[in-house]
Amino acid sequence: MYKVAIMDDNQIVLDSILKTIDWEGLDCTVCCTADNGIDGRAKILSHCPDIVITDIMMPGFDGLELTRLIKQEMPGIKFILITGYSSMDFARQSIRLGVFDYIPKPIDNEELMKVIREAIQKIEEEHKEKQGVLPDAAQPQDQVLAFIEGVKNNRKNYSALVQQVLDYIEKNLYSDLSLKKTADEFFISPSYLSSLFKKDTGQSFISYVTMSKLNQAKLLLANPRYKVYEVGNMVGYKDYSYFYQVFKKYYGYAPGKAPE
Missing domain, CATH: 1.10.10.60 (Homeodomain-like)
Incomplete structure (x- = not known):
């Protein structure tokens, strides 16, 4: 199963993602959660998830900074950002940092599951390329x-x-x-x-x-x-x-x- 980490300082949102997504149906398991970027970074480095779903606005490191720090050490992780922003500046930063995709608020579970499936497909493609x-x-x-x-x-x-x-x-x-x-x-x-x-x-x-x-x-x-x-x-x-x-x-x- 693919390991997923969830980061959000809003406990209601975090619990909603954790409990309402059909993780087993996605062939995923949630390996860790965090409510701030500092704890989030430590847990990502410890648990080595395949996918990280993180809010862009968090105490400690925000979602973009967390992505930048982790990508330097574990570039294969797919980051999915949750954001209320839709500016071109945010889009440019996301592309530059290698963010896989982002989900606008309020979160649509079907859209989130679709993006997770796409991230898994990308991981599998990269794995096959590496094997090649x-x-x-x-x-x-x-x-x-x-x-x-x-x-x-x-x-x-x-x-x-x-x-x-x-x-x-x-x-x-x-x-x-x-x-x-x-x-x-x-x-x-x-x-x-x-x-x-x-x-x-x-x-x-x-x-x-x-x-x-x-x-x-x-x-x-x-x-x-x-x-x-x-x-x-x-x-x-x-x-x-x-x-x-x-x-x-x-x-x-x-x-x-x-x-x-």
Whole structure:
């Protein structure tokens, strides 16, 4: 089932979405809720939902800021914003941040369910595309390595800048690698780096960095001298629970445990 997070500071609205939508019929489950953007961000990073439904106006981080922060770390999440705004400025910001869609107030359940179905369809399409770049013989636990090798094996076809970025990622794998930090290193904008990296490799910058770190973490975890939290720290994940969730989501088993 697909995991959904719901964020709204109006408890009545939150309860309405939670209780009146046929989640089982959508093949979804609500994994967490929050009434402010700060708690919302923490819960999203902890639960790793596939879809986030959030009000645009919330204390802490508003819906747009929450989207921006999460998209930097987990770009695959589909954000559906609930809003009373219909201005062009809001629409432009939403598009720039990669918001999947937005629902006007008052909420129409049929419209919301339609958008959720479309988000699920998009997730499934992206999953199939990702599977398409992996060797057919790859087993689930080998997909991360296959993903990385697929990028590296084609690097001669990439622009000189992307090749330099790949070298930079490899040399700085144990640090806190972010899109902005890397873009600053090469004196270019994050949006340009993101676009160029995706154009050349077919993969997002964040996905490649995440999988490179996880592959290295898997190698380190094979050494019994390292504890799980130590390995997380070594590859740049200071938050143990976040490292645990990301590792389990990609590999299908918890760090430090043998694959089933």
